[in-house]
Amino acid sequence: MTTDRHKARAMGIAGALVAALAVAGCGSSSSSNAPGVTATSITFGTHQPLTGPAAPGYSEIAPASQAFFDYLNAQGGIYGRKIHLVIKNDEYNPTQTVSVVHELVLKDNVFGIFEGLGTPTHTKVVGFLNSSKVPDMFVASGCACWDDGTTQPETFGWQPNYTIEGKILGQYIKQHFAGKKVGVFYQDDDFGTGGLAGIKDELPASSIVSTQPYQPGVTNVAPQITALKAAGAEVLVDFTVPIYTALGQLTSFTLGYKPQLVVSNVGIDPITVGGLLKTFSKGKAGTELIEGAITDGYLPSSSDESNPWIALFKKIHDQYDASAPFDGNVEYGMANAYTLAQALQLAGKDLTRQKLIDAVNEKGAQLNGPGLVPYRYSTSDHGGYAGVEMGQVRSGKIVLFGGPLVTEPTASSPITAYTTAQPAPPASGVSVP
Amino acid sequence: MSTSAGAEPSSAPNRGWRLRAPAGTLTRSLGLVALAGVIFLAASEGLGSYEDLQLASGAYYFVALAGLTVLTGLSGQISLGHGALMAVGAYTFTLLVGDEHWALIPALAAAVLVSALVGALVGSAATRLRGPYLAGATLALAVGLPALADKYTGTFGGANGLTINPPTPPSWLGQSFPLERWEAWIAGAGALVVVFLMHNLAHGGVGRAFRAVRDDEIASSLCGLHVGRVQTLAFVISAACAGLGGGLLAVVLQLAAPGAFGLGLSLSLLTAIVLGGLGSQLGAIWGAGVLVLLPGWTDSIAHSFSLSTQVSANLPLAIYGLVLIVAMLAWPTGIQGALRRIIAAARRSLVHGGHSDEGIVPSSPGEL
Numbered sequence: 001m002t003t004d005r006h007k008a009r010a011m012g013i014a015g016a017l018v019a020a021l022a023v024a025g026c027g028s029s030s031s032s033n034a035p036g037v038t039a040t041s042i043t044f045g046t047h048q049p050l051t052g053p054a055a056p057g058y059s060e061i062a063p064a065s066q067a068f069f070d071y072l073n074a075q076g077g078i079y080g081r082k083i084h085l086v087i088k089n090d091e092y093n094p095t096q097t098v099s100v101v102h103e104l105v106l107k108d109n110v111f112g113i114f115e116g117l118g119t120p121t122h123t124k125v126v127g128f129l130n131s132s133k134v135p136d137m138f139v140a141s142g143c144a145c146w147d148d149g150t151t152q153p154e155t156f157g158w159q160p161n162y163t164i165e166g167k168i169l170g171q172y173i174k175q176h177f178a179g180k181k182v183g184v185f186y187q188d189d190d191f192g193t194g195g196l197a198g199i200k201d202e203l204p205a206s207s208i209v210s211t212q213p214y215q216p217g218v219t220n221v222a223p224q225i226t227a228l229k230a231a232g233a234e235v236l237v238d239f240t241v242p243i244y245t246a247l248g249q250l251t252s253f254t255l256g257y258k259p260q261l262v263v264s265n266v267g268i269d270p271i272t273v274g275g276l277l278k279t280f281s282k283g284k285a286g287t288e289l290i291e292g293a294i295t296d297g298y299l300p301s302s303s304d305e306s307n308p309w310i311a312l313f314k315k316i317h318d319q320y321d322a323s324a325p326f327d328g329n330v331e332y333g334m335a336n337a338y339t340l341a342q343a344l345q346l347a348g349k350d351l352t353r354q355k356l357i358d359a360v361n362e363k364g365a366q367l368n369g370p371g372l373v374p375y376r377y378s379t380s381d382h383g384g385y386a387g388v389e390m391g392q393v394r395s396g397k398i399v400l401f402g403g404p405l406v407t408e409p410t411a412s413s414p415i416t417a418y419t420t421a422q423p424a425p426p427a428s429g430v431s432v433p
Numbered sequence: 434m435s436t437s438a439g440a441e442p443s444s445a446p447n448r449g450w451r452l453r454a455p456a457g458t459l460t461r462s463l464g465l466v467a468l469a470g471v472i473f474l475a476a477s478e479g480l481g482s483y484e485d486l487q488l489a490s491g492a493y494y495f496v497a498l499a500g501l502t503v504l505t506g507l508s509g510q511i512s513l514g515h516g517a518l519m520a521v522g523a524y525t526f527t528l529l530v531g532d533e534h535w536a537l538i539p540a541l542a543a544a545v546l547v548s549a550l551v552g553a554l555v556g557s558a559a560t561r562l563r564g565p566y567l568a569g570a571t572l573a574l575a576v577g578l579p580a581l582a583d584k585y586t587g588t589f590g591g592a593n594g595l596t597i598n599p600p601t602p603p604s605w606l607g608q609s610f611p612l613e614r615w616e617a618w619i620a621g622a623g624a625l626v627v628v629f630l631m632h633n634l635a636h637g638g639v640g641r642a643f644r645a646v647r648d649d650e651i652a653s654s655l656c657g658l659h660v661g662r663v664q665t666l667a668f669v670i671s672a673a674c675a676g677l678g679g680g681l682l683a684v685v686l687q688l689a690a691p692g693a694f695g696l697g698l699s700l701s702l703l704t705a706i707v708l709g710g711l712g713s714q715l716g717a718i719w720g721a722g723v724l725v726l727l728p729g730w731t732d733s734i735a736h737s738f739s740l741s742t743q744v745s746a747n748l749p750l751a752i753y754g755l756v757l758i759v760a761m762l763a764w765p766t767g768i769q770g771a772l773r774r775i776i777a778a779a780r781r782s783l784v785h786g787g788h789s790d791e792g793i794v795p796s797s798p799g800e801l
Contacts (some may be wrong), residue, residue, distance in 0.1 A: 050746035051746050051747060055746075059746070089746050091692075093690070093692035093693070094592075094593070094594050094688060094690040094692055094693075095594075095686060095688060095690055095692050095693035096692070098686050098687075098688055099490075099686075102483065102486055102613075103483060103729075106481065106482040106483030106486065106613070107481075107483035120592055120593040120594070120690075123593075123596075124594070124596060124687075124688050124690075127598075127599075127687075128599075188586055188591045188592070188593070189591065189592065189593040190593070213586075215583040215586075215591050215592045216592050217583075217592055217691075217692070218583070323741055
């Protein structure tokens with residue numbers, strides 16, 4: 001009796017569920033052909049470290065991009081479409097990245113991913129985005145992993161590849177600190193190892209006395225800094241995110257270790273690093289610990305207010321993003337957003353995912369904007385900016401000098417000067433490249 | 434799903450101290466698995482890709498939770514280290530599939546085996562510890578084990594983690610069969626195996642031994658039970674489940690990275706079984722639901738206010754905490770306990786003067 005009753009009830013429940021789900025299934029199967037785009041809007045998604053070890057500084061990037069889109073939208077957007085950005089927090093944790101990107105693509109139906117931040121994070125979703133044919137525009141990382149247009153047609157890098165940057169930094173060290181012992185402190189993933197590869201391309205192996213990796217998330221870098229000091233490194237190259245530049249410098253300070261500092265452009269924004277130094281030392285230290293550091297830039301320095309692009313970004317910042325400090329991260333977010341807007345302009349009024357990809361493949365090298373150097377975009381090469389200009393932290397600000405330099409991320413390709421002047425920003429919206 | 438609630442003493446006469454499960458339990462758990470399987474298949478067919486993925490995550494969380502609820506709910510031991518045991522399973526699976534090109538099922542079996550071995554080591558130490566000391570020892574596991582990935586970056590890939598290729602749906606399912614649904618099926622199949630095994634275990638002699646040890650160690654050793662062995666066995670079983678859960682997580686995410694298995698995971702596993710209802714499989718299902726759905730809900734609540742990014746990024750965690758506190762105050766026996774009370778009350782009001790159904794409480798004297 002009881003078993004029969006249970007059986008009947010179970011069948012009933014199962015039947016009802018099947019029916020309900022079949023109805024639900026029919027409803028969701030009728031999706032449109034171009035997700036995330038309507039006559040009046042385009043929606044992009046992004047994964048950002050809003051909390052976690054990479055959050056200081058980097059958490060300002062996507063809100064700044066959003067501010068630039070707000071500015072554009074107020075002027076009517078691109079072809080009458082307003083650009084929206086759905087920002088998801090992945091905590092710089094690869095596992096979170098996988099789940100938020102699936103959510104953006106499968107649930108929020110975004111048109112594409114824009115400015116996904118981080119090397120260890122974004123590498124985990126490139127496969128998914130490419131197999132799902134979702135445009136993966138202008139990754140916020142200089143890993144060489146985004147450059148391959150042949151196997152990853154949907155993914156485009158944006159900032160200079162870390163190997164290109166490492167080569168140019170390495171050449172500077174070779175020319176200006178000849179004969180000195182060099183140590184490298186780097187993040188133990190494709191970001192750090194890419195930069196290290198560039199340095200090794202330029203410097204004789206004998207001059208590199210110690211290379212010390214760190215894992216993002218650790219709170220003590222004394223073992224690495226002690227080893228660099230013990231090896232007698234007179235020039236210390238950092239391929240670090242801001243928090244580890246700050247931790248490294250504080251540790252060096254406590255150990256009485258004062259090498260010539262050379263830092264990748266991703267880890268030196270003086271406002272971010274200075275703020276972190278101040279917090280970590282409870283107000284006892286600040287930007288003086290990175291004063292004189294050699295670095296580079298591919299955008300004008302955010303403290304150079306005479307530059308018309310900086311003036312424009314500052315104006316947008318004051319209007320739409322005033323709660324963030326105006327620093328290199330905000331500039332990054334706006335400059336990258338400008339690039340996306342220009343690419344959307346190139347893709348034309350009748351927008352599809354494929355048209356956006358084709359536009360950057362075919363005409364991406366014509367894109368221009370606040371960058372000091374040209375882009376490398378072509379069908380086979382999806383790398384972004386082709387080089388950097390050397391710079392130095394002077395009085396707590398980055399000052400660029402010597403003119404922009406460009407190269408390719410291979411050991412044999414030469415480093416050459418780039419002399420084409422930066423275009424002036426358009427009076428409104430984006431200029432057609 | 435009320436079949437387990439129908440485990441009335443009258444339907445299984447002659448229950449004694451046998452180690453084998455009563456014959457009725459086997460058919461009942463097979464029926465349960467069949468029903469759960471039908472519901473799962475129907476659900477995965479009807480849902481979209483993202484919901485399939487959520488179903489898959491729910492399934493791998495359930496697998497880990499079902500083991501933990503046996504450990505904590507039935508044998509009365511606490512573990513703050515189950516996230517680390519999931520990591521053991523995930524890394525074993527990823528290494529075997531990625532480097533050694535093992536097939537799915539052998540690699541999952543190996544993940545179960547390796548984590549059961551780790552569980553046996555931890556478990557034999559755990560039997561010597563009680564209460565907060567056991568919590569402390571397992572906490573060390575949760576903190577220490579993921580750090581090994583950073584220590585041996587050559588093997589474990591550091592914070593970057595290890596990646597594998599996604600599983601390919603078999604060709605007979607058709608070209609357009611969504612990958613997410615296939616992942617959900619794999620994870621769901623694992624969950625069904627666990628439902629079957631744990632249901633039998635909980636209703637058989639081993640489950641009775643666990644409960645006896647939980648309720649009174651001295652009395653159960655007087656009855657001839659070896660308390661230490663029983664407790665170690667509980668740890669091994671729950672570690673094996675955690676390992677399978679971790680392996681299935683690696684199938685779904687195609688990734689094993691230390692960030693996924695931090696202390697936060699271990700703590701949320703424990704809160705999930707408490708919130709779902711300690712000691713029961715249905716409680717583990719509710720707990721898995723909480724783990725999958727609550728973060729999304731708290732996130733959308735946090736974003737429904739127009740707050741600055743700084744605040745809204747940190748708000749979900751605060752809301753999560755608040756929900757937990759409120760839920761524990763309102764339903765101290767978890768979601769499943771609350772449902773049981775509601776169902777029992779509804780039955781009493783339907784059958785006037787009818788007796789309350791003793792059989793629905795798993796640790797009731799009627800089952801011992």
